[in-house]
Amino acid sequence: MAIITEEEEETKTLIPPKKKVQNLKPESSNPKPQTQNPFPFWFYSTLIVSLATLIFISLSLFSSHNDPRSWFLSLPPDLRQHYSDGRTIKVQVNPDESPIEVFVAESGSIYTENVVIVHGLGLSSFGFKEVIQSLGSKGFHGVAIDLPGNGFSDKSMVVIGGGDREIGFVGRVKEVYGLIQEKGVFWAFDQMVETGDLPYEEIIKIQNSKRRSLKAIELGSEETARVLGQVIDTLGLAPVHLVLHDSALGLASNWVSENYPSVRSITLIDSSVSPALPLWVLNLPGVREVLLGFSFGFQKLVSLRCSKEMTLSEIEAHRILLKGRNGREAVVASLNKLNHSFDIGLWGNSDGISGIPMQVIWSREGSKEWSDEGQCVVKALPKAKFVTHSGSRWPQESKSGELADYISEFVSQLPRSTRRVTEEPIPENVQKVLEEAKTGGESGDHDHGHAHAGYTDAYGLGEEWTS
Template sequence: MAIITEEEEEETKPLVPPGSKESTMKNPFPFWFYFTIIFSLATLLFVSLSLYSSQNDPRSWFLSLPPALRQHYSDGRTLKVQVNPDELPIQVFVAESGPAQSENVIVVHGLGLSSYAFREMIQSLGSKGIHGVAIDLPGNGFSDKSMVVVGGDREIGFVGRVKEVYGLIQEKGVFWAFDHMVETGDLPYEEIIKLQNSKRRSLKAIELGSEETAKVLDQVIDTLGLSPVHLVLHDSALGLASNWVSENPQSVRSITLIDSSINPALPLWVLHIPVIREVLLGFSFAFKMLVSLRCSKDMTLSQIEAHRILLKGSNGREAVLGSLKKLNHSFDIALWGNSDAVNGIPMQVIWSKQVSDVWSEEGQRVSKALPKAKFVTHSGSRWPQESKSSELTGYIADFVSAFPISIKRVPEEPIPEKVQKILDEAKAGGDHDHAHAGYTDAYGLGEGWTT
């Protein structure tokens, strides 16, 4: 008779290593541990995205602006322009000062600036009886810097896809994909992609070239009834506005160039470099060093800070860099200035004599390229509009005042089709009775009155 002992039973049990798959399956702790970690990280990511979205809210951004910027916005107004027929209209910010029935001076800024830089200039022009207008080109200042694009399968990057997944979870619920997997045994990849593409709302930075600038200027000037205008172009605005001048010489009384160059004074190329761009746009002292080194040493910290905020907010950096790529870097100022369309327009060149010998030589080159232009120097830097606004305004006001008073172009209102038909019939028939058709005559007796 065999005797089965307890020790033999223990020997027959297979030994399971602690780290094996079977051991893990019997112990639920690792599963719930990793599940909790993943769920916590996902929650933290979604909360961060929510905070990021609230920081990009236009209202919150506007309320966080310095008082001077908010005041500048309150003093101006926005207009709608249609740059591309297949896109929604773009809002363009405009600041004005001075009597509307006087000479119209419109100031166009270069890349990296906005109408805020010329607020003192247009106010000074207004005090001299000249109607000063400064605009924010799209992609700059308070004008639209991006447009919302709905639908499509565009590449939006990792952060954009994470935000899409977050929105999908908000709409369908956390366990929507899990429930679908339990029912069908497979993840709904096609349905997820279809939903993402149909409801995808992404921001596309507005990139402004000379053709787009021409459309913007044309519509702003037409909407405000400014034609003909005295055009003031600063920095890289010459390359942006040159097409409009060539196409509309009849709408231009004079042109003033202030330290104009194809390449902007602000080295925008550094904003392409990761980390460096975050430092420059994220910290006031870093941006001030950049401006002081290349643009102006006379600007106050508050003035520089305003430009940094406008350049940083609402995709401003992306829009400016996109416009920089579209600049015509092979632009020939001599060829443009001596063309048949532009040659007859009076010009003035205002140039800095304080920046460097190289910049002074550049001014002489521009002067030789435009031999008919009046050439004067100022005591400021390449961004002189804030520190030397009175000096620049004096040059502009004297130049504008030397011309005869402009004759405003009043657009003719089209005659209604019904009225035009009656007039045509009256002219063709030559009958006196028909000449009064549809109208009361001078005595108010109507068309049925006869002698």
């Protein structure tokens, strides 16, 4: 009996630990839901919402910069004032393209010697506003042109017809759906019945012919020649005293060669085949966003390569004009079209151009390499007058008075220009009225003749002048 009672006691003593072990499991699992922290959930939720908001704001700002009105209203006051003081002229760069607008800034009387300033790539007429104002105060007519792709001139054009380009599956569905909306469902059904397949090629051809896209303006020497010719003809400036700065020499050389009778003199200001501003860096992804997106980077680049005398506000104005309205794309595209093998000596000593009075204004504060390049220009143009200025390769703002003095002194030493007036053809209906008036005057009807005497003045047929 003693043995039996001992076994029962052993079993009794063994049962409680098992129950305790079973009771410990829920106790160890219960604290887990109590220790869960809601902070990670709210943190990641807030982070996602913030990133989405940031992306939305960035896209909104980007679209507003592409909108011409929003871009113009965001300009600094000095840039808006410069635009208000100028004018725009319609020009036709290529026969198969739509006309574009070219911005022109003027100062001084139009009945004096016309000094036309052409800037290099990456610059604009804004940098020469003080130069033309100083020329105007000295009795000259100063004109500064914004070449297409620069400044306030058009930097892109609308192209109708996107050509044959690859599109994704979603794009194909949109193309098909858009054409079915235009032609109707039965048109597509009839085509499928006749051919047994959806007329995808015809759909793409029709849609491509109607697609509108923006294309950056590419400006080479031929395009620049057309622009200069039309602007000068529209304003009636010929003959002109041409001032070419930086890479404008390579851009305007074709127009000078083809129209040398319309050029009274040429002044070169630190002219080179390649622009002072290294525009090729604006084609590097990441680098271009930093340089044009932040004032600090662009200021350092200009101070290092172009000018150390320019104020921060002046550099900022150039950055804004270069960045806005697809300016970077246009300038980089034009850089690729520059004739880097241009020979200034061969050009300057060619027939016609060799007889044009020339002046070279060069920086004496630049590097030794730049001074040596100036000496090479002097040797290539032995007939040219050579003077130096105290600025850098972009002296037009910090040394505007000095440049205006050199230009005005050089132009004043030349004989006064003879303005050529071209008479416009008389419309047939006006010619008929003039003949009737002349016949009536000969028959003694003087009142009838005087009644039509104003037609000649209205069309400017009786007014010609020379200076």
